[in-house]
Amino acid sequence: MPGDRLTNEDRQHIAEGLAEGLGFTEIGRRLGRPASTIMREVTRNGGPDDYGAQQAQEATQQRARRHRKAKPPVPLAGDSSHGRDPQAVQNLTESFATLLEQQGMPRMAARVLACLYVTDSGTLTAADLVQRLRVSPASISQTIAFLEQQGLLKRERTPGGRRERYVVDDELWVRSTLAALEMNDTLIAASQRAAEILGATTPAGARFGFSAEFLLLVNAPLRQAMERWQQSQADRNAERQS
Template sequence: MPGGRLTGEDRRYIAEGLSEGLGYAEIGRRLGRPASTVMREVTRNGGPEAYGADRAERATRERARRIRQDPPRRPRPAEPDGGHGRDPREVEDFAESFTTLLEQQGVPRMAARVLVGLYVTDSGALTATELVQRLRVSPASVSHAVAFLEAQGMIRRERTAGARRERYVIDDEIWLRSTLAAVQMNAVLAAASRRGAEVLGATTPAGARFGTSAEFLLLMGETLQEVMERWRQGRRPTGSADTAAHDAPDTAAGGGSSGSAAGG
């Protein structure tokens, strides 16, 4: 029934819907369930391409068995910004499904978990210790994940006046900075592709392939630059956006750093 646990028949219907190319919303409508329920079920069990009803059923039973056998865990630290009347279980389910989506885009799992941990926190800022407690992982795991996310321009460090510990911060411009990193990498790849065309010969099949790649990458970079400019013009300027605008390289000339957007 709607709102209850998915049955084996529900899972077979989801698998059939995916094979027909139906979206989560349409499958959910036919099942009488929210699209978010269908999305969580699919992302937990291999994604749209690998989802199978029988395998999902076995995996669900195995997860339930582990929950029954695992010893009680310490309660998760309270949300520092207040709960705002949210359902903690629903928030946790959403965080898990969003983490899986980031993984499917190529983000390492621990980096995805750290990013989502910051994302769902109203303050958008946590210390390394708070991340360790929330995610129940080692400090080294958090450190490696943070280094990856910093390299992608997706989080930044911040030290509050008078505080001894640094906080890792995420804000509304996470995708702006990530896109800027992608633009910079596109410029580097475009320059390398042009060089490849020269080395291999622009009239040869291999050289032409590199030449075409360079044209596409340059066009993509120009388009993303236009999108970022429209975004900045449509929002009230902030310090981080101004910084991104001033620090943006002349991508058309092939400049830029070696950073890349997550999953790019």
């Protein structure tokens, strides 16, 4: 079974196949390679009319040499304060970001939120995030706008007011749950209205009616949980003040 990389001999066969007028699929079949591999190889090295095995081999070697050039090590984003192991914190950050992504959050948003969430201060500047995540300032700016719109973080000025910093706090998931409740309320009202317009006994109307009924059931315990949480927080604050 051929390896992942094309050899010089493979490239000779590709050049011969092109000279015979064969398509990528047939050349790939003869080499035991996917047609997409042949297409990428030929397109990257001059196209069907200008492909040469030796030139393609030399170009591939040059690209490999460029990739082998030493790159500066990526700094760990882990926090070493409180005696923490920076690598363990880094692994935690990455696994938490993956979990958020699996829950449907965009990848960059998950990485930014996880990076903020594991810091004791819950606060980082755009420059901090660029350095820790090794991405462009534009990516951070777009992602911050998304997270702010979702109510998952807020902006504030650094002391002196010269730069912005981004903040997550202990109420992050409280706000997220409240936003979900509000969205469900909106969907309930819209579904109930749709059922009226379409007719509750019609298939389409019944579909909207069932949706409204289900979302009402979902919202009820969520609302009760929020009320219990708010009461427990009020009790805790009262104890601190007494």
